[in-house]
Amino acid sequence: MTIEPGFPLAASAIAQEERYGAANYLPLPVVLVRGEGVHLWDEDGRRLLDMMSAYSAVSFGHGHPKLVAALIDQARRLAVTSRAFHTDRLGPFLARLCRLTGMDQALPMNTGAEAVETALKAARKWGHTVKGIADGQAEVIVARGNFAGRTTTIVxxxxxxxxxxxxxxxxxxxxxxxxxxxQALEAAITPNTCAFLVEPVQGEAGIVVPPAGYLKAVREICTRRGVLLICDEVQTGLGRTGRVLACQHEGVRPDGLTLGKALGGGLLPVSAFLASAEVMAVFQPGDHGSTFGGSPLAAAVGEAALQVLVEEKLPERAAAMGEALLGKLRALARPAITEVRGKGLLIGVEIDPAFASARQVCEALLREGVLSKDTHGTVVRFAPPLTIEPRHLDEAVAALDRALRSLA
Structure with missing residues (x-):
């Protein structure tokens, strides 16, 4: 496809993506060019409220000054060396990460999927070397509705x-x-079970919150049956649900933990697998690695992100703002909305499919100046940056009301 001179920027950008890019996404029809805080701007200069925050990757807002400064400063000094050498940034980052999460050790990677793959390798080797499962026979139990990434193992x-x-x-x-x-977990455990991998709140499944006491119950089962509990907090971790970790709502300390998305401060991919010292001890030099994982640049930004998380009390903010947003959304009481559920600032609005698809609602929201994304055809996500203000919540809820009226 040839783009004629004078074509509008949006048409040119979208056409080039469609011509040269694989069709593995179906983006909303908007071209974004700038972001600041909780807002994004399109090519026409229109300001849009971000109620998506890149699936929690932009929990600190777009272009947070302290994070951008950390990125620029470190990029000017030293960005990438590979793990063939020590650097002055990785140790402090891992120390802060472990202290904040209460875990013993961390293994840095890049994407959330890589963190989960690392967790699976650790669990299987622990099952073989510590629990005594025959090599190649270890089993991992997962929950239906899970989403942990797009690698062939994970899908x-x-x-x-x-x-x-x-x-x-x-x-x-x-x-x-x-x-x-x-009870389903208990019944599925066999002598070959090495781990249970679970999201404290299922995100991609439609913001599914389990019954109260679920995580505490599976912790007890895993401990009693000699099975590792691995919490996938790539999306829910680092303040999103109103605590540093979502598993902390029930006082649960997992044996393994995956983090990502927000760990990179909305600037670059940073992830980690964290675990007890016993689990992490299965890794020997040469067992696992990543060229970019734990780079000085990633470590500097990750450490700055953790510092901002604590200094700006973002978990506490997410708890308060999330409770307010849940109340405002439920108060809409429109027939098109069949349920509003969530924890902290991770909220799903279930749309009656007889009224409209969630995609149609997101397109209507875009026309009203709010960005969101549907999941599973019936759920509209509301997961804004944790820095959001009360007035922005009012804007988002009012926009949803107008969007539903326009579709009616």
Whole structure:
């Protein structure tokens, strides 16, 4: 496709993406050019309220001054060396990360999917070397509705048909149980079970909050049955649900923990697998690695992000703002909304499919100046930067009301 001179920027940018990019996404029809705080601007200069925050990756808001300064300062000094050498930035970053989460040790990676893959490798090797499971026979239990990334191993244990279709064969060794049902987990454990991988709140499944006491119950089961509990907090971690970690709502300390998204401050991919010293001891030099994982640049930004998280009391802010937003959304009481659920600033609005698809609602929200994204066809996500102000919540709820009226 040839772009004629004088074509509007939006048409040119979208056409080039469609011509040269793989069609693995279906973005909303908007071209974004700038971001600041909780707002984004399109190519026409229109200001839009970001109620998505890149699936929690922009929890600190767009272009947070302290994070940008940390990025620029470190990029000017030293950005990437690989882990073949020590640097002055990695140790302080890992120390702060472990102290904040209460975990013993951390292994830095880049994306959330990489952190989960690292967790799976650790769990399997722990199962073999510590628990005594025969090599190649370790099993990991997962919850139906999970979303942990897009690698072939991870989509292999997904319960979403589209994520699996045509990408097999898949790795064996995964068993699925119903989410929110501790008894289902207990029944699925065998002598070959090494770990249970679970999201404290399922994000991509539609912001599904399990029954109260679920995580505490699975912690007890895993401890009693000699199974590692690994919490996938790539999306829920670092303040999103109103605590530093979502598992802390029930006082649970997992054996393994995956973090990502917000850990990079909305500026670059930074992730980590954290675990007890016993679990992390299965890794020996040469067992696992990453060229960019734990780079000085990633460590500097990650450490700055953790500092901002604490200094600006963002978990506490997410708890207060989330409670307010849940109340405002539920007060809409429109027939098109069948349920509003969530924890902190991770909220899903279930749309009656007989009224409209969630995609249509997100397109209507875009026309009203609010950015969001649907999931599973019926859920509109409200997961803004944790720096959001009360007036922005009012704007978002009013925009949703107008959007639903326009679709009616």
């Amino acid at each position: 292999g244990f997904s319960s979403e048909p589209q994520y699996r279709r045509g990408f097999g064969p898949f790795a064996p060794g995964f068993v699925s149980v119903d989410y929110g049902d501790p």
